[in-house]
Amino acid sequence: MLAMSKENPSSSENNGRDASTLSELFDKAFELFNNINKTDEPTNSSKVQSDIRRAMNMLEEATRLVSIVDMFSQNESFEEVATENVKYFLLPAFLGTLTTKICNTDDRMNIVNVAEIYFVDFLKRVKAYGLTDIEIPEIKPERENESVSTKVRTNAELITEMVNRRNTKLQRFKEQKQLESRLEILRKSLSDPNIDDEVKRDYFVTLIKLYVNLTIEELNSLAAEKPILEHMKNVGKAETMSAQNVSQKRKPSPPKLRPIIITRNDVEKKVFGVGYPSLPVLTVQEFYEQRVKDGDWPGPLQQQHQTNSRCLQDLANRSEMDEEQEDVKKEEMIETDDPETLRQLRAMDEYKDTHRRGWGNRANRS
Secondary structure, eight states, X not given: OOOOXXXXXXXXXXXXXXXXHHHHHHHHHHHHHHHHHHOOSOTTSHHHHHHHHHHHHHHHXXXXXXXXXXXXXXXXXXXXXXXXXXXXXXXXXXXXXXXXXXXXXXXXXXXXXXXHHHHHHHHHHXXXXXXXXXXXXXXXXXXXXXXXXXXXXXXXHHXXXXXXXXXXXXXXXXXXXXXXXXXXXXXXXXXXXXXXXXXXHHHHHHHHHHHHHHHHHHHHHHHHHHHHHHHHHHHHHHHSHHHHHHHHHHSOOOOOOOXXXXXXXXXXXXXXXXXXXXXXXXXXXXXXXXXXXXXXXXXXXXXHHHHHHHXXXXXXXXXXXXHHHHHHXXXXXXXXXXXXXXXXXXXXXXXXXXXXXXXXXXXXXX
Protein backbone atom coordinates (compact mmCIF):
# COMPACT_ATOMS: atom_id res chain seq x y z
CA MET A 1 0.00 0.00 0.00
CA LEU A 2 1.07 3.60 -0.47
CA ALA A 3 3.03 4.79 2.53
CA MET A 4 1.36 8.06 3.67
CA SER A 5 2.74 10.02 6.61
CA LYS A 6 0.03 11.14 9.05
CA GLU A 7 2.30 13.55 10.89
CA ASN A 8 3.64 15.52 7.94
CA PRO A 9 0.99 17.04 5.62
CA SER A 10 3.56 17.97 2.98
CA SER A 11 4.72 14.36 2.88
CA SER A 12 1.15 13.22 2.17
CA GLU A 13 0.85 15.78 -0.62
CA ASN A 14 4.13 14.60 -2.20
CA ASN A 15 3.05 10.98 -2.01
CA GLY A 16 -0.27 11.92 -3.61
CA ARG A 17 1.54 13.58 -6.49
CA ASP A 18 3.87 10.59 -6.82
CA ALA A 19 0.87 8.23 -6.95
CA SER A 20 -0.79 10.33 -9.63
CA THR A 21 2.40 10.51 -11.69
CA LEU A 22 3.00 6.77 -11.22
CA SER A 23 -0.53 5.86 -12.35
CA GLU A 24 -0.25 8.03 -15.49
CA LEU A 25 3.19 6.62 -16.25
CA PHE A 26 1.99 3.02 -15.91
CA ASP A 27 -1.11 3.65 -18.05
CA LYS A 28 1.01 5.14 -20.87
CA ALA A 29 3.47 2.24 -20.68
CA PHE A 30 0.58 -0.28 -20.58
CA GLU A 31 -0.95 1.25 -23.72
CA LEU A 32 2.39 1.15 -25.54
CA PHE A 33 2.94 -2.43 -24.31
CA ASN A 34 -0.40 -3.53 -25.80
CA ASN A 35 0.37 -1.74 -29.09
CA ILE A 36 3.69 -3.61 -29.32
CA ASN A 37 1.92 -6.95 -28.80
CA LYS A 38 -0.74 -6.15 -31.42
CA THR A 39 1.49 -4.65 -34.13
CA ASP A 40 1.87 -6.39 -37.48
CA GLU A 41 5.38 -4.99 -37.99
CA PRO A 42 8.38 -7.33 -37.58
CA THR A 43 9.73 -7.41 -34.05
CA ASN A 44 13.24 -6.59 -35.28
CA SER A 45 12.11 -3.44 -37.11
CA SER A 46 13.63 -0.19 -35.88
CA LYS A 47 10.23 1.25 -34.88
CA VAL A 48 9.20 -1.76 -32.78
CA GLN A 49 12.63 -1.95 -31.13
CA SER A 50 12.44 1.77 -30.34
CA ASP A 51 8.97 1.31 -28.83
CA ILE A 52 10.24 -1.63 -26.76
CA ARG A 53 13.07 0.45 -25.31
CA ARG A 54 10.71 3.37 -24.62
CA ALA A 55 8.16 1.12 -22.88
CA MET A 56 10.88 -0.54 -20.80
CA ASN A 57 12.23 2.84 -19.67
CA MET A 58 8.74 3.88 -18.52
CA LEU A 59 8.15 0.56 -16.73
CA GLU A 60 11.56 0.76 -15.04
CA GLU A 61 10.75 4.27 -13.82
CA ALA A 62 7.36 3.02 -12.56
CA THR A 63 9.17 0.21 -10.71
CA ARG A 64 11.45 2.78 -9.07
CA LEU A 65 8.45 4.83 -7.90
CA VAL A 66 6.67 1.72 -6.56
CA SER A 67 9.79 0.85 -4.57
CA ILE A 68 10.19 4.39 -3.21
CA VAL A 69 6.69 4.54 -1.72
CA ASP A 70 6.97 1.01 -0.21
CA MET A 71 3.79 -0.07 -1.95
CA PHE A 72 4.11 -3.81 -1.27
CA SER A 73 4.83 -5.42 2.07
CA GLN A 74 5.39 -9.05 2.98
CA ASN A 75 3.25 -8.54 6.10
CA GLU A 76 -0.01 -7.69 4.27
CA SER A 77 -2.55 -9.81 2.45
CA PHE A 78 -3.84 -9.23 -1.06
CA GLU A 79 -7.17 -7.96 0.31
CA GLU A 80 -5.27 -5.09 1.97
CA VAL A 81 -3.79 -3.91 -1.35
CA ALA A 82 -5.71 -0.94 -2.73
CA THR A 83 -7.50 -1.54 -6.04
CA GLU A 84 -5.52 1.19 -7.82
CA ASN A 85 -2.27 -0.56 -6.79
CA VAL A 86 -3.11 -4.08 -8.02
CA LYS A 87 -1.92 -3.32 -11.56
CA TYR A 88 1.66 -2.75 -10.35
CA PHE A 89 2.05 -6.48 -9.68
CA LEU A 90 2.38 -6.78 -13.47
CA LEU A 91 5.49 -4.58 -13.77
CA PRO A 92 8.09 -7.42 -13.77
CA ALA A 93 5.89 -9.56 -16.05
CA PHE A 94 5.68 -6.75 -18.63
CA LEU A 95 9.42 -6.03 -18.35
CA GLY A 96 10.25 -9.71 -18.82
CA THR A 97 7.98 -9.97 -21.86
CA LEU A 98 9.55 -6.90 -23.48
CA THR A 99 13.05 -8.15 -22.68
CA THR A 100 12.45 -11.33 -24.70
CA LYS A 101 11.53 -9.16 -27.70
CA ILE A 102 14.86 -7.28 -27.77
CA CYS A 103 16.70 -8.02 -31.03
CA ASN A 104 19.91 -6.87 -32.73
CA THR A 105 22.12 -7.94 -29.83
CA ASP A 106 25.17 -10.21 -29.82
CA ASP A 107 24.56 -11.43 -26.25
CA ARG A 108 21.24 -13.28 -26.37
CA MET A 109 22.21 -15.25 -23.24
CA ASN A 110 22.22 -12.03 -21.22
CA ILE A 111 18.73 -11.21 -22.53
CA VAL A 112 17.52 -14.67 -21.50
CA ASN A 113 18.98 -14.31 -17.99
CA VAL A 114 17.43 -10.87 -17.47
CA ALA A 115 14.01 -12.07 -18.67
CA GLU A 116 14.18 -15.04 -16.28
CA ILE A 117 14.88 -12.71 -13.36
CA TYR A 118 11.82 -10.60 -14.19
CA PHE A 119 9.53 -13.61 -14.64
CA VAL A 120 10.63 -15.34 -11.44
CA ASP A 121 10.33 -12.07 -9.49
CA PHE A 122 6.76 -11.72 -10.77
CA LEU A 123 5.84 -15.30 -9.79
CA LYS A 124 7.41 -14.99 -6.33
CA ARG A 125 5.49 -11.83 -5.53
CA VAL A 126 2.07 -13.03 -6.70
CA LYS A 127 2.61 -16.32 -4.87
CA ALA A 128 3.59 -14.44 -1.70
CA TYR A 129 0.22 -12.64 -1.89
CA GLY A 130 -1.70 -15.87 -2.49
CA LEU A 131 -2.68 -15.18 -6.10
CA THR A 132 -1.22 -18.50 -7.29
CA ASP A 133 -0.02 -21.75 -5.76
CA ILE A 134 2.18 -22.92 -8.63
CA GLU A 135 5.62 -24.35 -8.01
CA ILE A 136 8.08 -21.67 -9.08
CA PRO A 137 10.90 -23.12 -11.21
CA GLU A 138 14.36 -22.67 -9.79
CA ILE A 139 16.62 -20.77 -12.17
CA LYS A 140 20.30 -21.72 -11.95
CA PRO A 141 23.41 -20.44 -13.70
CA GLU A 142 24.39 -22.13 -16.96
CA ARG A 143 27.11 -24.28 -15.45
CA GLU A 144 24.57 -25.88 -13.05
CA ASN A 145 22.11 -26.44 -15.88
CA GLU A 146 24.73 -28.49 -17.69
CA SER A 147 24.96 -30.97 -14.83
CA VAL A 148 21.16 -31.32 -14.76
CA SER A 149 20.93 -31.89 -18.51
CA THR A 150 23.52 -34.68 -18.37
CA LYS A 151 21.63 -36.60 -15.68
CA VAL A 152 20.84 -40.16 -16.83
CA ARG A 153 17.15 -41.08 -16.63
CA THR A 154 15.33 -44.29 -17.52
CA ASN A 155 12.79 -44.55 -20.34
CA ALA A 156 9.96 -44.93 -17.81
CA GLU A 157 10.95 -41.70 -16.08
CA LEU A 158 11.13 -39.87 -19.41
CA ILE A 159 7.70 -41.14 -20.51
CA THR A 160 6.13 -40.23 -17.15
CA GLU A 161 7.63 -36.76 -17.32
CA MET A 162 6.38 -36.25 -20.90
CA VAL A 163 2.83 -37.32 -19.96
CA ASN A 164 2.76 -35.07 -16.88
CA ARG A 165 4.10 -32.15 -18.89
CA ARG A 166 1.50 -32.70 -21.61
CA ASN A 167 -1.39 -32.91 -19.12
CA THR A 168 -0.19 -29.80 -17.33
CA LYS A 169 0.17 -27.94 -20.61
CA LEU A 170 -3.36 -28.89 -21.71
CA GLN A 171 -4.80 -27.83 -18.38
CA ARG A 172 -2.92 -24.53 -18.54
CA PHE A 173 -4.07 -23.95 -22.13
CA LYS A 174 -7.71 -24.50 -21.17
CA GLU A 175 -7.38 -22.15 -18.20
CA GLN A 176 -5.68 -19.55 -20.39
CA LYS A 177 -8.57 -19.55 -22.88
CA GLN A 178 -11.07 -19.07 -20.06
CA LEU A 179 -9.04 -16.16 -18.64
CA GLU A 180 -8.74 -14.51 -22.06
CA SER A 181 -12.50 -14.78 -22.61
CA ARG A 182 -13.26 -13.25 -19.20
CA LEU A 183 -10.62 -10.57 -19.74
CA GLU A 184 -12.26 -9.49 -22.99
CA ILE A 185 -15.59 -9.03 -21.22
CA LEU A 186 -14.02 -7.02 -18.40
CA ARG A 187 -11.99 -4.91 -20.84
CA LYS A 188 -15.18 -3.58 -22.42
CA SER A 189 -16.36 -2.44 -19.00
CA LEU A 190 -13.21 -0.36 -18.42
CA SER A 191 -14.37 2.29 -20.90
CA ASP A 192 -17.28 3.13 -18.57
CA PRO A 193 -16.36 6.32 -16.62
CA ASN A 194 -18.51 5.13 -13.69
CA ILE A 195 -16.83 1.74 -13.49
CA ASP A 196 -17.01 0.03 -10.12
CA ASP A 197 -13.74 -0.58 -8.22
CA GLU A 198 -14.56 -4.29 -7.95
CA VAL A 199 -14.78 -4.62 -11.74
CA LYS A 200 -11.45 -2.81 -12.17
CA ARG A 201 -9.87 -5.03 -9.51
CA ASP A 202 -11.31 -8.15 -11.13
CA TYR A 203 -9.85 -7.08 -14.50
CA PHE A 204 -6.29 -6.76 -13.21
CA VAL A 205 -6.52 -9.91 -11.07
CA THR A 206 -7.61 -11.82 -14.18
CA LEU A 207 -4.75 -10.25 -16.13
CA ILE A 208 -2.29 -11.27 -13.41
CA LYS A 209 -3.53 -14.87 -13.49
CA LEU A 210 -3.26 -14.89 -17.29
CA TYR A 211 0.34 -13.70 -17.08
CA VAL A 212 1.13 -16.39 -14.53
CA ASN A 213 0.38 -18.95 -17.26
CA LEU A 214 2.19 -16.94 -19.93
CA THR A 215 5.20 -16.52 -17.65
CA ILE A 216 5.44 -20.28 -17.05
CA GLU A 217 5.40 -20.85 -20.82
CA GLU A 218 8.07 -18.18 -21.33
CA LEU A 219 10.30 -19.72 -18.66
CA ASN A 220 9.99 -23.14 -20.31
CA SER A 221 10.92 -21.63 -23.68
CA LEU A 222 13.90 -19.79 -22.20
CA ALA A 223 15.06 -22.96 -20.43
CA ALA A 224 14.95 -24.81 -23.77
CA GLU A 225 16.79 -21.97 -25.50
CA LYS A 226 19.68 -21.87 -23.02
CA PRO A 227 21.42 -25.14 -24.04
CA ILE A 228 21.18 -24.10 -27.70
CA LEU A 229 22.79 -20.74 -26.97
CA GLU A 230 25.49 -22.41 -24.89
CA HIS A 231 26.21 -24.89 -27.69
CA MET A 232 26.39 -22.12 -30.31
CA LYS A 233 28.71 -20.16 -28.05
CA ASN A 234 31.08 -23.12 -27.62
CA VAL A 235 31.05 -24.01 -31.32
CA GLY A 236 31.65 -20.47 -32.50
CA LYS A 237 34.21 -19.54 -29.85
CA ALA A 238 37.18 -21.20 -31.54
CA GLU A 239 36.19 -20.14 -35.07
CA THR A 240 35.62 -16.46 -34.33
CA MET A 241 38.18 -15.80 -31.61
CA SER A 242 40.46 -13.72 -33.83
CA ALA A 243 37.55 -11.87 -35.45
CA GLN A 244 36.09 -11.00 -32.04
CA ASN A 245 39.43 -9.64 -30.87
CA VAL A 246 39.63 -7.37 -33.91
CA SER A 247 36.04 -6.13 -33.53
CA GLN A 248 36.51 -5.49 -29.80
CA LYS A 249 39.48 -3.28 -30.56
CA ARG A 250 37.54 -1.31 -33.15
CA LYS A 251 34.25 -0.87 -31.27
CA PRO A 252 33.63 -1.26 -27.51
CA SER A 253 30.83 -3.65 -26.62
CA PRO A 254 27.60 -2.01 -25.41
CA PRO A 255 26.73 -2.26 -21.69
CA LYS A 256 24.76 -5.35 -20.71
CA LEU A 257 21.08 -5.08 -19.83
CA ARG A 258 20.48 -5.21 -16.07
CA PRO A 259 17.09 -5.81 -14.43
CA ILE A 260 15.43 -3.41 -11.96
CA ILE A 261 12.91 -5.11 -9.66
CA ILE A 262 10.54 -3.82 -6.97
CA THR A 263 12.91 -3.55 -4.00
CA ARG A 264 14.47 -0.76 -1.97
CA ASN A 265 17.35 -2.51 -0.21
CA ASP A 266 19.70 -5.48 -0.42
CA VAL A 267 17.59 -7.57 2.01
CA GLU A 268 14.52 -7.46 -0.27
CA LYS A 269 16.77 -7.97 -3.28
CA LYS A 270 17.94 -11.30 -1.85
CA VAL A 271 14.33 -12.37 -1.21
CA PHE A 272 12.86 -11.57 -4.63
CA GLY A 273 15.94 -11.41 -6.86
CA VAL A 274 17.18 -14.60 -8.54
CA GLY A 275 20.74 -13.68 -7.63
CA TYR A 276 22.89 -14.53 -10.62
CA PRO A 277 26.48 -13.87 -9.42
CA SER A 278 27.26 -12.23 -12.76
CA LEU A 279 23.89 -10.50 -13.18
CA PRO A 280 22.74 -8.71 -10.00
CA VAL A 281 19.39 -6.99 -9.77
CA LEU A 282 19.34 -3.30 -8.86
CA THR A 283 17.94 -1.52 -5.80
CA VAL A 284 16.34 1.91 -6.22
CA GLN A 285 19.54 3.82 -5.37
CA GLU A 286 21.64 1.60 -7.64
CA PHE A 287 19.10 2.10 -10.42
CA TYR A 288 19.27 5.92 -10.07
CA GLU A 289 23.09 5.94 -9.98
CA GLN A 290 23.22 3.69 -13.07
CA ARG A 291 20.85 5.99 -14.98
CA VAL A 292 23.00 9.04 -14.07
CA LYS A 293 26.16 7.18 -15.10
CA ASP A 294 24.63 6.22 -18.47
CA GLY A 295 23.63 9.84 -19.05
CA ASP A 296 19.87 9.10 -19.18
CA TRP A 297 19.13 11.25 -16.12
CA PRO A 298 20.92 14.44 -14.93
CA GLY A 299 23.04 14.26 -11.80
CA PRO A 300 23.07 16.92 -9.02
CA LEU A 301 25.85 18.94 -10.73
CA GLN A 302 24.10 18.76 -14.13
CA GLN A 303 20.84 19.95 -12.57
CA GLN A 304 22.65 22.90 -10.96
CA HIS A 305 24.38 23.71 -14.27
CA GLN A 306 21.04 23.58 -16.11
CA THR A 307 19.53 25.96 -13.53
CA ASN A 308 22.47 28.38 -13.88
CA SER A 309 22.28 28.18 -17.67
CA ARG A 310 18.60 29.00 -17.60
CA CYS A 311 19.31 32.02 -15.36
CA LEU A 312 22.01 33.32 -17.71
CA GLN A 313 19.75 32.78 -20.70
CA ASP A 314 16.95 34.69 -18.97
CA LEU A 315 19.32 37.61 -18.32
CA ALA A 316 20.46 37.64 -21.95
CA ASN A 317 16.89 37.53 -23.23
CA ARG A 318 15.92 40.33 -20.85
CA SER A 319 18.85 42.48 -22.05
CA GLU A 320 17.88 41.99 -25.71
CA MET A 321 14.29 42.95 -24.95
CA ASP A 322 15.43 46.14 -23.16
CA GLU A 323 17.57 47.15 -26.17
CA GLU A 324 14.68 46.55 -28.57
CA GLN A 325 12.32 48.62 -26.43
CA GLU A 326 14.88 51.45 -26.26
CA ASP A 327 15.26 51.49 -30.09
CA VAL A 328 11.49 51.56 -30.57
CA LYS A 329 11.14 54.42 -28.09
CA LYS A 330 13.92 56.39 -29.84
CA GLU A 331 12.24 56.02 -33.26
CA GLU A 332 8.91 57.19 -31.85
CA MET A 333 10.55 60.33 -30.39
CA ILE A 334 12.19 61.16 -33.74
CA GLU A 335 8.89 60.74 -35.59
CA THR A 336 7.12 63.08 -33.13
CA ASP A 337 9.94 65.73 -33.46
CA ASP A 338 10.86 65.60 -29.79
CA PRO A 339 13.00 68.77 -29.12
CA GLU A 340 15.50 67.05 -26.85
CA THR A 341 16.04 64.14 -29.27
CA LEU A 342 16.47 66.54 -32.23
CA ARG A 343 19.00 68.59 -30.24
CA GLN A 344 21.06 65.47 -29.44
CA LEU A 345 21.05 64.34 -33.09
CA ARG A 346 22.16 67.78 -34.36
CA ALA A 347 24.94 67.90 -31.76
CA MET A 348 26.14 64.46 -32.89
CA ASP A 349 26.17 65.59 -36.56
CA GLU A 350 28.22 68.69 -35.67
CA TYR A 351 30.62 66.56 -33.66
CA LYS A 352 31.15 64.19 -36.61
CA ASP A 353 31.82 67.18 -38.93
CA THR A 354 34.65 68.50 -36.71
CA HIS A 355 36.02 65.12 -35.60
CA ARG A 356 36.82 62.84 -38.49
CA ARG A 357 36.91 59.10 -37.88
CA GLY A 358 40.35 57.91 -36.87
CA TRP A 359 41.35 61.20 -35.24
CA GLY A 360 41.15 59.73 -31.78
CA ASN A 361 44.00 58.04 -29.88
CA ARG A 362 46.91 57.81 -32.36
CA ALA A 363 49.47 56.82 -29.71
CA ASN A 364 51.18 60.26 -29.82
CA ARG A 365 51.77 60.03 -33.57
CA SER A 366 51.50 63.24 -35.67
